[in-house]
Amino acid sequence: MAFPRMHLEHEHEMFRSQVRRFLQQNMSAKVPKWRAQGHVDREDFRTFGAQGWLCLWAEENFGGPGIRDIRYDQVLQEETIRWTDIGFFHNAHSMLVGPYIDSFATPAQKARFLPGAVSGATIMGIAMTEPDTGSDLAAIRTRAEDRGDHFLVNGAKTFISNGIIGDLFVVAARTGDKRGQIGLFVVTSDMPGFSRGRHLRKMGMPVQDTAELRFEDVRVPRDNLLGDPGRGFAYMAECLAVERTMSAISSLAHAQVAFDVTLEFVKQRQAFGQPVGAFQNTSFVMADLRARLDAAQAYLDQCVMLSNAARLTPEDAAAAKLLCSELQGAVVDAGVQFHGGAGYMDEYEISHMFRDARIARIYAGTSEIMKGIIGRGLGLGERALRG
Known part of the structure; x- marks a missing residue:
């Protein structure tokens, strides 16, 4: 319970x-x-x-x-x-x-x-990630050249969610030569010069369409610029806390379902004349996961309330994302193990869940980046100590 x-x-x-x-x-x-x-x-x-x-x-x-x-x-x-x-x-x-x-x-x-x-x-998507930049958003190469009444956008993005079925994309593009001088532009799929690349095949999450996007001399009206053309990096940083909270919500919800699927299985599946759940190791692992899930849920729910009150810090959101995505991985891994050979078969839901979960420790900022954010909040890390 x-x-x-x-x-x-x-x-x-x-x-x-x-x-x-x-x-x-x-x-x-x-x-x-x-x-x-x-x-x-x-x-x-x-x-x-x-x-x-x-x-x-x-x-x-x-x-x-x-x-x-x-x-x-x-x-x-x-x-x-x-x-x-x-x-x-x-x-x-x-x-x-x-x-x-x-x-x-x-x-x-x-x-x-x-x-x-x-x-x-x-249908909306956001186009930040590029082939050679990953999580380093300040290093993006897509450029938006100011032409007066419009911007001319050239570049490429990858790993874009809703990339195949999307109609409107918020695109991050460089507007100057300084690192992090970025603007955010609304690009619609009917603009000349916009095209979709490959529908990317992934380890998991087949339902979530992921694509490459290309921009070749796309004329983006000035009216499609969001805010200041040089403050896009700050805007992205401002929105990341909510994004990471939503990522944590998804991870923990997925983990809760995986736990329930596994609990039902170990109660029913027989091995050596008794349910798999009757073995002490199974009981102990499931008990530990139940306690961790409840603790993570309580922390995440508090983060949601802090977000509602506009009091959620980047460190709080990073901790929630780190905690929930890592726990998601632990739960689906245990689920596959307790399903045994069945867990490796596509006909069992835990097999899909295992593959779907792996990306959670990467997107919206890797676990390592989350730890770096939390560490800097503690005054630790090379950047924090050097000043």
């Missing part, structure tokens, strides 16, 4: 029941198709939009409900992972890309971009 979660109120649990019922009845059966084709269907985003579940924070005049309470996004993500697939990246659309529009777009820009994002007619 999971530890009670005191940060959720009656309204959140009512929302959970609504989401769970809808997903069970309308979307769970679609998962095999998603996995086979390598992406969700566009209609699935429109379905979420019709339910009012995309960009919950968007104001009513842009078509949204105006709910600025991340607990609802947390519940939505937990139920999505439990009843569909972790690769359905509506959370990237709403809570990774969306905050850039929310925080840095003008009212006129919001009026242009948000209604489609809220309805699901426009």
Whole structure:
């Protein structure tokens, strides 16, 4: 039995029941198709939009409900992972890309971009990572040359989520020669010079479409610039705490499901005349994981409340992301081990979950980068000690 979660109120649990019922009845059966084709269907985003579940924070005049309470996004993500697939990246659309529009777009820009994002007619992605830069965003090479009424964007991005089905991308591009002098630009898929590269095949997460994007003399209107053309790096840093919190929510939700799948299996599967769960090693490992999951959930829930209060620090978010992604890896690994040979077979869900989980310690900042952020917050690390 999971530890009670005191940060959720009656309204959140009512929302959970609504989401769970809808997903069970309308979307769970679609998962095999998603996995086979390598992406969700566009209609699935429109379905979420019709339910009012995309960009919950968007104001009513842009078509949204105006709910600025991340607990609802947390519940939505937990139920999505439990009843569909972790690769359905509506959370990237709403809570990774969306905050850039929310925080840095003008009212006129919001009026242009948000209604489609809220309805699901426009699917959003964010284009930061490049082939040779990885997590070093200050070193990106994509350039945006100021041409007066527009910017001319040239470059390439890789590992872009929603890259195949996406319509609108927030693109990070260099606007000057200084390291970290970056602007954020809204590029739509119908702009001449924009093209998609390969639909990238991955170890796991087949449902989450990942692609290369190319920009060849793309004329981006000045009206598509978000904020100051030289402050994009600061904007990205500002939004990373929420991104990492959402990543932690996904990791822990996935870990909770993997634990439940494994617990049911070890209670039923027989070995040497008794259930696998009757062996002391199985019992001890599962007990340890249950305690760690509950402790991580309590910490993450507090981070969600701090985020709601605009008090979440980069160190807090990094710790949540580190803790939850590492625990996710431990849970799915134990799950495969306790399933035995069955855990290595595609017909068992734990096999998919094991492969899907591995990326969590890499995207949104690797575990090593999370440790560096936490260490600098303690006044440690080479950069912190040298000043």
